[in-house]
Amino acid sequence: MRESLLRMEFYETYYYANIVHNVLGDTFDFLRNLHSWHEDREVSLFLRPFPKRSVLHSFSEYVIEDLMYETLDDVSLDSLANNPKAELWVDRALKHHGIEAPGFRQWLAQRNVSLADASEDDVHDYHTDLRLTGELDDLMTQLANEVFYVLFSNRTLLARLNGYIAGVVGEIGRDQLQGDDALLLQKDGVPTRAYIPEWARRAVYFRDRGMCASCNTDLSGLVSVSSVEHYDHIIPLAEGGINDVTNLQLLCQACNLSKGKRRLATSNKYQAWYSSDV
Ligand SMILES: [Zn+2]
Numbered sequence: 001m002r003e004s005l006l007r008m009e010f011y012e013t014y015y016y017a018n019i020v021h022n023v024l025g026d027t028f029d030f031l032r033n034l035h036s037w038h039e040d041r042e043v044s045l046f047l048r049p050f051p052k053r054s055v056l057h058s059f060s061e062y063v064i065e066d067l068m069y070e071t072l073d074d075v076s077l078d079s080l081a082n083n084p085k086a087e088l089w090v091d092r093a094l095k096h097h098g099i100e101a102p103g104f105r106q107w108l109a110q111r112n113v114s115l116a117d118a119s120e121d122d123v124h125d126y127h128t129d130l131r132l133t134g135e136l137d138d139l140m141t142q143l144a145n146e147v148f149y150v151l152f153s154n155r156t157l158l159a160r161l162n163g164y165i166a167g168v169v170g171e172i173g174r175d176q177l178q179g180d181d182a183l184l185l186q187k188d189g190v191p192t193r194a195y196i197p198e199w200a201r202r203a204v205y206f207r208d209r210g211m212c213a214s215c216n217t218d219l220s221g222l223v224s225v226s227s228v229e230h231y232d233h234i235i236p237l238a239e240g241g242i243n244d245v246t247n248l249q250l251l252c253q254a255c256n257l258s259k260g261k262r263r264l265a266t267s268n269k270y271q272a273w274y275s276s277d278v
Pocket of ligand 1: 216253
């Protein structure tokens with residue numbers, strides 16, 4: 001089970017988690033930006049069932065990277081030149097995560113460019129090189145893993161993300177799908193129900209701590225027949241919900257049977273780590 005342990009550095013994790021949260025709280029404001037997250041990748045991002053790298057991983061990575069590129073033009077080369085300890089954000093982050101890469105200063109030196117002569121283009125080229133050599137991808141994967149870790153337990157946020165995706169999925173026509181991909185949507189455009197892998201069930205069971213996400217019934221007791229657990233799509237497939245671990249919640253049998261094809265509001269009650277009165 002060792003591979004399931006994540007080394008967490010929590011480097012600006014909450015800052016990014018907060019931005020992901022805010023973007024999802026007001027998707028309309030960010031709509032144009034959000035579109036570039038999935039543009040022309042909707043099938044591979046949203047329709048292939050249960051990728052381990054969930055849509056929340058992909059979305060978090062997109063937001064973090066977008067922020068990084070947005071701030072590149074604000075980099076003050078003068079202050080870098082004047083302060084030998086000053087570093088680019090990416091260099092600090094790489095170091096913090098123990099990812100080995102030449103720093104910007106070293107990169108410039110290899111090209112015989114002094115900091116005084118460096119330009120904004122050099123900053124961009126440096127990032128492009130980090131991308132090509134893989135270090136930037138490693139960093140983004142790590143940052144997104146940490147943001148996922150913090151946000152996965154927030155079902156309201158997951159419902160928002162999957163609600164946004166459902167709107168995009170609703171626009172995909174079956175005739176746009178090539179070959180075997182055609183099976184990913186039904187004739188009416190509804191995503192095809194996929195088998196929920198054991199790892200996804202376990203993740204959701206532990207996240208929801210064995211409790212129904214709607215009525216909070218404890219399903220961990222083994223004696224009651226009603227303790228059978230059901231894995232429910234937070235945004236129903238019929239409404240464009242996708243087969244992704246972030247779109248699942250644990251329900252008791254009664255809630256699951258009574259909901260039919262409707263969308264069931266997810267509970268915002270969570271079990272405390274410990275009780276104040278016991
Ligand atoms: Zn229930």
